[in-house]
């Protein structure tokens with residue numbers, strides 16, 4: 001018979017075990033709050049998956065908002081290097097969100113219909129953090145404020161965001177400060193309004209891409225932004241594909257046409273001239 005070995009006791013090498021009056025892991029992370037925040041509205045097995053998938057996505061979005069906001073602030077001071085680091089992190093966050101779809105895809109239409117009715121009219125369409133990210137990036141559709149009219153605090157936050165130059169506005173201002181000409185109607189545009197693509201901005205990015213050595217920081221910034229939009233587009237595409245897989249062409253609980261609406265959103269461009277400049281190179 002094999003000799004029975006006693007399980008290793010980590011306290012023999014000093015592992016702390018008494019947290020009656022010291023901060024523990026759970027205390028630091030407020031796990032009581034997080035782990036008691038799942039309230040399924042049905043007995044369906046898959047509803048917990050659905051809730052946790054969305055809650056974790058919202059946590060990652062919270063971090064993305066913080067990073068984009070900090071990137072925008074350092075770009076305003078022409079401080080390229082920390083901005084690169086933050087933008088790289090935001091891309092990785094979206095990569096994480098993209099990979100998470102694989103877990104949700106294990107839910108079939110048969111599974112989802114067991115609790116879809118319990119969701120009522122709630123929908124990701126009402127995610128204020130998602131809308132804030134879109135506004136921060138420059139996709140400023142005022143109609144998206146309406147679902148938040150009942151929440152004064154959130155409405156205020158989103159309205160303030162609309163009045164703040166977007167990440168792309170900051171990038172264009174940075175181009176100008178680095179000596180690349182941009183017309184006043186671009187630099188002085190009303191930032192509360194949706195961005196309109198402009199040939200002068202294509203010409204500006206063309207200068208950067210035609211001489212990377214001279215404009216290395218702007219070139220690196222441009223590629224960081226393209227990288228991010230690439231991941232963001234993949235998120236939208238993964239979402240619409242998952243939605244078609246799970247509910248087909250049913251209307252959304254949020255009231256839109258569902259897949260037809262999400263396919264329309266695939267056309268949204270965040271940094272339009274960074275894509276258009278490629279044709280000119």
Ligand code: HEM
Pocket residue numbers: 053054057058104112122123124125126127130239242243246247251252253254255256257258259261262265
């Ligand atoms: C089976 C899973 C899912 C289904 C069937 C689904 C379905 C939909 C539909 C139909 C819409 C259009 C709005 C409406 O409801 O009328 C929508 C929007 C949205 N969903 Fe989902 N969704 C799913 C998972 C997710 C996940 C995991 C997230 C992550 C947070 C998410 C976030 C969003 C967001 C942010 C929107 C608004 C998009 C926009 O306005 O461009 N959804 N979803």
Ligand SMILES: N[C@@H](CC(=O)c1ccccc1NC=O)C(=O)O
Pocket residue numbers: 054116119122123124125247251252253254
């Ligand atoms: N719009 C989805 C419902 C949905 O997916 C949802 C519902 C509540 C909270 C988050 C959701 N996720 C994304 O829209 C549907 O039409 O089935």
